[in-house]
Amino acid sequence: MSSAVSSSAVKQQDRVSLYNLSDITKTMESxxxxxxxxxxxxxxxxxxxxxxxxxxxxxxSTLLDMLAxxxxxxxxxxxxxxxxxxxxxxxxxxxxxxxxxxxxxxxxKSHIGYVMQIGGLLPFLTVRENINLSRDVLGLxxxxxxxxxxxxxxxxxxxxxxxxxxxxxxxxxxxICRALAHNPSVVIADEPTASLDPFSxxxxxxxxxxxxxxxxxxxxxxSHSWQYVKRFGLRRLSQESRRDSTTRTMFTTIKG
Amino acid sequence: xxxxxxxxxxxxxKNYLHDWQSSSGLVLALASILGPMMIVFGIKYxxxxxxxxxxxxxxxxxxxxxxxxxxxxxxxxxxxxKLPSADFLVPRTRRIAATIDLKSxxxxxxxxxxxxxTKRRDPLLPKIVIPENSDDWLIVSESAARKLAVNxxxxxxxxxxxxxxxxxxRVHLTxxxxxxxxxxAFERDGAFASVSxxxxxxxxxxxxxxxxxxxxxxxxxxxxxxxxxRLFARSIYDVADLKRxxxxxxxxxxxxxxxxSTVQRMNENLTxxxxxxxxxxxxxxxxxxxxxxxxxxxxKRKELSVLRLxxxxxxDITCFPLIQSMLTALLGxxxxxxxxxxxxxxxxxxxLSELQEGRQVCYLSIEHYFQSFLLTCGAAFLVTLTAGLRYxxxxxxxxxxxx
Numbered sequence: 001m002s003s004a005v006s007s008s009a010v011k012q013q014d015r016v017s018l019y020n021l022s023d024i025t026k027t028m029e030s031x032x033x034x035x036x037x038x039x040x041x042x043x044x045x046x047x048x049x050x051x052x053x054x055x056x057x058x059x060x061s062t063l064l065d066m067l068a069x070x071x072x073x074x075x076x077x078x079x080x081x082x083x084x085x086x087x088x089x090x091x092x093x094x095x096x097x098x099x100x101x102x103x104x105x106x107x108x109k110s111h112i113g114y115v116m117q118i119g120g121l122l123p124f125l126t127v128r129e130n131i132n133l134s135r136d137v138l139g140l141x142x143x144x145x146x147x148x149x150x151x152x153x154x155x156x157x158x159x160x161x162x163x164x165x166x167x168x169x170x171x172x173x174x175x176i177c178r179a180l181a182h183n184p185s186v187v188i189a190d191e192p193t194a195s196l197d198p199f200s201x202x203x204x205x206x207x208x209x210x211x212x213x214x215x216x217x218x219x220x221x222x223s224h225s226w227q228y229v230k231r232f233g234l235r236r237l238s239q240e241s242r243r244d245s246t247t248r249t250m251f252t253t254i255k256g
Numbered sequence: 257x258x259x260x261x262x263x264x265x266x267x268x269x270k271n272y273l274h275d276w277q278s279s280s281g282l283v284l285a286l287a288s289i290l291g292p293m294m295i296v297f298g299i300k301y302x303x304x305x306x307x308x309x310x311x312x313x314x315x316x317x318x319x320x321x322x323x324x325x326x327x328x329x330x331x332x333x334x335x336x337x338k339l340p341s342a343d344f345l346v347p348r349t350r351r352i353a354a355t356i357d358l359k360s361x362x363x364x365x366x367x368x369x370x371x372x373x374t375k376r377r378d379p380l381l382p383k384i385v386i387p388e389n390s391d392d393w394l395i396v397s398e399s400a401a402r403k404l405a406v407n408x409x410x411x412x413x414x415x416x417x418x419x420x421x422x423x424x425x426r427v428h429l430t431x432x433x434x435x436x437x438x439x440x441a442f443e444r445d446g447a448f449a450s451v452s453x454x455x456x457x458x459x460x461x462x463x464x465x466x467x468x469x470x471x472x473x474x475x476x477x478x479x480x481x482x483x484x485x486r487l488f489a490r491s492i493y494d495v496a497d498l499k500r501x502x503x504x505x506x507x508x509x510x511x512x513x514x515x516x517s518t519v520q521r522m523n524e525n526l527t528x529x530x531x532x533x534x535x536x537x538x539x540x541x542x543x544x545x546x547x548x549x550x551x552x553x554x555x556k557r558k559e560l561s562v563l564r565l566x567x568x569x570x571x572d573i574t575c576f577p578l579i580q581s582m583l584t585a586l587l588g589x590x591x592x593x594x595x596x597x598x599x600x601x602x603x604x605x606x607x608l609s610e611l612q613e614g615r616q617v618c619y620l621s622i623e624h625y626f627q628s629f630l631l632t633c634g635a636a637f638l639v640t641l642t643a644g645l646r647y648x649x650x651x652x653x654x655x656x657x658x659x
Contacts, residue, residue, distance in 0.1 A: 061657070070565060070652035101570045101648075109567020116656070120562055124274030125267075136263050137567045178566075 016085045018186060018218055019044040019067060023077035026062050034249040037062050041255055042237070046085060046185070049212070049219040051234035052254065053226055058241045059252040060222045061190050067220060068188050069108045072096040083111060083185070109137045113179030113187035113217070115208075118195045120175050121163040127174050128159040134182040149177040153207050169200040176208050186218040194224070205232075264572045268579035271559060278552065279584065285548050286588025289541045290632060291595035296537070298600055298618040300530045304523055306615050311492055311519050315379035316512065318343070318489040320498050323508040325350070325483040333485070339501060341494035346373045346451055348484035349458040356447065356457060358396075359413045360404040366415075367445055369400050371457065372486070374448040379488045380441040381448065386434070391456070391468075393434040395448040401436045403445065408435050418461050420473065427460065427471050492516050538631070545632075546639035549584070553577045553643045557655040564652040574644040578637065585636040589629050596620070 024039040037059035044050055052060045065071035066079075073079060073093060080089035095103045113134065114120070121130045131146040150156040153173040155166075163171050172192055179187045192208065193201035209232045212219045221234065229236050237256035244251065272279050311317055328347065337345045348354070354371040374395065376386050387393050394414070396406065406412055410433045417426040437448060455478060456466045465473035489495045495511050502509040553560075560573055568576075600618040607617045 065653040065656075068565070070656065072651060105564065105567050105569045108565075112567070114565055116565075119558070120565065120656075122267075122271070122559055122562055124271045124559075129270075133566050139263075 015045040017043060017080070017082050017089070018046045018048075020080040020082075020089065021076075021078060023075070024066065024073045024079060025075045026059070026066060026071070027074045028062065032248065034247070035059055035062070036249055036251050038251070038253045039063065039255060040253065043256075044186075044218065044220070046082075047216055047218055049209070049232065049234045050221065050256075051229050051236045052220070052222045052239060053224065053229060053236055054222070054239045054241070054252075054254075055224055056191075058239070058250065060239070060254070063254055064188050064190050064220065064222055067186075068112050068114050069104050070114075081107065081111070083107070109134070109182075111185040113182070113184040115172070115175045115179045115187065115189040115192040117191045118168070118172075121171055121178075123162065123164055126160050126162055127155065127166070130163065130174055131177045131181050134178050134184075138182055140182060145181050145183075146177065149181060149211070150174075152211055153177055153204075169196045169204055172196065172204055173207070176204075176211070180211065180215060180217065183215070184217065186220060187212060188220045190222045191224065192221070264568065264575050265579055267563070268576045269583075271556070271576075272580050272583055278555070279580070282548055282552060282584045283587040283591060286545060286584060286632070286636075287591035287595060289544050290588060290592035290628065291599075293534075293537050293541065294592055294596040294620065294624075294628060295599050295603075295618065297530070297534065297624065298596060298620045299603070300526065301621070301624065302617045302619040304526055305619075306617070307519055308523065309615070311516060315382075315488060317492050317516060318379070318495055318512075320487045320489060320495065320502070320509050320511050322484055322502075323510055326507065327481050327483065328485060330480050333482070336485075336487070336501075339498065341489050341497040341501075342487060343490040343494075344377060344379055344486070344488040346375050346378075346486045347482035348373055348486060349454045350483050353458040353461040354454055356449075357415045357417070358394075358400070358404055358447070359415070360406045360410065361413075362405040362410075363403065365403070367400060367403055369396070370444065370446040371454050372442065372446055372448045373451045373454050374486075375451065378448070381435070381437055384435045384437070386448075387450075391450045391453040392430070393432045393449070395435045395437050396433060397437050397442040397444065397446040397448075398439040399443065400445040400447060401433075406433050408433055416457050416460055418463065420463050427469070429469060542635040542639070545635055549577070549581050549636060549639050550643050552580075553640070553647060557647070560647060561652065561654075561656040565656060570648045573648050574641070577644050577647075578640050581636045581640040582633060585633045589632050592628075593625065 019042060021039055021042040024042075026037045028035045052063065054060045062071065066073055069092060073096070076093040079091065079093040081092050082089045090107065092104070092107070094100075095107075122133065125133065127150070128142075128146050131149065132142050135142065135145065147156060147159065150159055153176060155170055155173050155177070158166055158170060158174075163174065166174065172195070176189075176192065179189070189208070193205050196204060205228065209219070219234075221228070228234060235256070237254050239252065239254045241250060241252045243249075333345065333347055336342055351370075354373075356369055356371050358367045358369055374381065374386060376388060378384075378386060381395060384395060386395070394412070396404065401407070404412065411430050412433060413428055414431045415426050415428045417424060419425075442448070452468070456469055456471070459466050459478045460469075460471050460473065463473050464478060465471060465475055466478070487498070489498050495513050495516065499509060499511050499513060556577065560576060563576065564573055600616070603618040604616045610617075
């Protein structure tokens, strides 16, 4: 028992935080229904692979948007992000409160890779240019990373094509390449394979998770499918939703 | 605050070319608003400036003539000639004595012509070099030249008659045709000659001897007073000034002052009307351009959202549509200028017969092109900046998904 405690304590010390959130809420209204997402506490360590398993429309995209710094919390007690293992955390909610959009976009372009459920590619850029977009914005040269990633995801023959000429599965793979091309601290994926048929979905997700593991990037994956948690060894955040019919409000709590 | 101008410029350009259908639609829309406005302005400008040019260039508009003949001394002429408003001044002899009979070898009839004094830089005889230090020449009017069948350089027999001591006398002298006056200079039969020739003719008619030409008569001094003058103001704007000078002297003169002020007033009124139309047009133009660009930005929300997601700054996101609308403004303007040139050429061609040589009904000056360009870019810039900033201030997550 005691040895178990001490090993757990050591493990706790090794954990290097990436996100540290407490008492975050986000309230939204859509079609006469209110959604309220609460995050009592959330701590994500570097290199972790996190899963949020929930049905659509309960607020998991909202949490991902906040973690990707593209959505502002309605109320927050603490919203810390650690740009590197050695530096002090950045208080992201402060940036939002001060409307410091430039600091937020600086943080976003350096540390975040985002894969949307669908779309998110620029139709007027080739696959290669789309992948390099996340590097361009940082002023990084095209050093072959795009090609290397495309090879790993088996889309290197499409590098010169426009996204419009690709299948949905291929487009999602391009989006994954872009989310990883600038070597971000964390890659956030919002049901990246939901629009694919189950067979392709499995293949693409396997390639994605393998690549993330190989690069050592932190992964936050939203999905409505339980099977991936065990298969890819993901840490699932606890989630519960309840509907209050008198106030027509959907309450969701996510923590972990 | 990092602004990646080359990066965002490249992206904006690629997007603009990729969406060439909507881009060219915007360019055409812009050109179709700007082009007709340029035509309207071009016609207004062409017509007004044509009128002004006519007014300024027609020397008769700055001529001042005395209503009655008087007696003006050489000193008086000196004084008048020194006025800054006076440009061209020659004395006139008595009109009744200022005639001469011309006979050329190539035409049978003798032509009785008026003599008009002239000297160097006569506004009625532009481009004609008037001989100095000699009196043996004439510049005949077009009508006289036709009747006499003479050309520049020909010699012509001139004669003057007088009744002297009861007898009819006539003297002859050979004169050279120095030039033919343009038709507008003098429309009747006439000949421009030096002041000394006119003085000699007048003296001879008065029965005096004129030694310079070897004409006999009474040995008295030739009088140095004149009965009239030919006076041209420096410009049409100096006419009023000279008119005042004459009024002060009690000399009644006739000028085209009223015609000049009528055209000037008309110009002012037309300019006011034009500006009223231009302002209305400009407001309409800005609103139409604004609406098109605004819709275009709304349409590009998704692309702009993706750029924000990847981490492009607010400044970049605002620049993206700005670069595109500046391109639209530039291309639309170029198209409008081409359109303007085509239509103006047609209008000018159709009006060719109504116009004096080298005049155009529809035309714009370089400054107008420049102004219309700045105006177009300015309007596009303001609208896009407003739309872009409004967009840049909404939460990035909005517009990312089709909610």
